[in-house]
Amino acid sequence: MKCREIIKLLSEYIDREIEKEEREIIEKHIKLCKRCESILHTTEKTIFFSRTLYKNEKIPKKIEKSLFYQIRIRYKK
Amino acid sequence: MNELELVERAKTGDTKAFEELVKLTQEKIYNLGLKILGNRDDAADILQETYIKAYENLPKFEGKSSFSTWLYRIATNFALMKLRKEKYKKISIDEIKKSSDENYKLEISDWSNSPYFQYRNEELKEILNNAINSLPPKYKTIFILHDIEGLSIGEISEILSLSIPTVKTRIHRSRLFLREKLSEYFKKKGNSNEM
Numbered sequence: 001m002k003c004r005e006i007i008k009l010l011s012e013y014i015d016r017e018i019e020k021e022e023r024e025i026i027e028k029h030i031k032l033c034k035r036c037e038s039i040l041h042t043t044e045k046t047i048f049f050s051r052t053l054y055k056n057e058k059i060p061k062k063i064e065k066s067l068f069y070q071i072r073i074r075y076k077k
Numbered sequence: 078m079n080e081l082e083l084v085e086r087a088k089t090g091d092t093k094a095f096e097e098l099v100k101l102t103q104e105k106i107y108n109l110g111l112k113i114l115g116n117r118d119d120a121a122d123i124l125q126e127t128y129i130k131a132y133e134n135l136p137k138f139e140g141k142s143s144f145s146t147w148l149y150r151i152a153t154n155f156a157l158m159k160l161r162k163e164k165y166k167k168i169s170i171d172e173i174k175k176s177s178d179e180n181y182k183l184e185i186s187d188w189s190n191s192p193y194f195q196y197r198n199e200e201l202k203e204i205l206n207n208a209i210n211s212l213p214p215k216y217k218t219i220f221i222l223h224d225i226e227g228l229s230i231g232e233i234s235e236i237l238s239l240s241i242p243t244v245k246t247r248i249h250r251s252r253l254f255l256r257e258k259l260s261e262y263f264k265k266k267g268n269s270n271e272m
Contacts, residue, residue, distance in 0.1 A: 011249035038187035
């Protein structure tokens with residue numbers, strides 16, 4: 001497989017969405033190709049780093065109160 | 078009572094059961110809105126619009142997908158509508174395709190061990206945040222649903238009514254585009270191991 005085809009499969013490789021056979025081809029290629037190895041590593045880091053940007057938070061009480069108010073006024077209709 | 082039983086009761090007009098469902102799922106929906114839209118006011122709007130629509134459409138809910146997936150679908154559609162009006166300058170689909178399809182031609186550096194790559198590097202966070210916000214609405218939403226929220230490709234395909242290959246392609250292109258944006262930063266810093 002050429003670099004171009006390997007790169008096309010990288011996300012599926014990261015997500016473990018590919019067959020064993022293709023996985024082995026990619027792993028073999030990456031051992032020999034610094035360029036594809038770099039793309040794989042930096043893509044994985046990009047994903048992990050993206051996760052640090054987002055944090056879950058509790059719903060502010062005011063927003064929750066207003067949500068239930070909006071729902072309840074519809075019960076009467 | 079589990080989700081399914083609560084849905085059945087809510088469908089018969091049991092408002093207590095519906096409120097129980099809201100309580101069980103509201104935090105997920107609120108945080109999804111917050112992640113896609115980036116501020117509490119819009120997240121609060123999405124939250125309200127989602128449950129009002131869910132309440133009104135409950136009789137039509139057939140249970141083909143889980144109640145949570147159905148809610149995600151409603152919330153995502155509202156979020157996408159808002160996202161399209163956002164002030165962020167979006168990149169074009171062609172640009173995102175180019176950055177993923179021509180990646181193999183570019184000079185590649187491995188910055189994964191660069192000293193500038195730190196989770197506390199605020200400059201880097203800002204670059205990534207701006208890059209995520211510049212993704213076309215559906216790409217951004219798919220990226221958040223999959224890589225941040227951890228939803229499966231199958232669930233996303235249901236939520237957005239897109240085929241599985243389309244979802245996969247968009248995840249892949251988004252990742253490579255974001256990777257490239259971070260690479261530009263490291264290139265400027267000149268401290269990664271150029272090959």
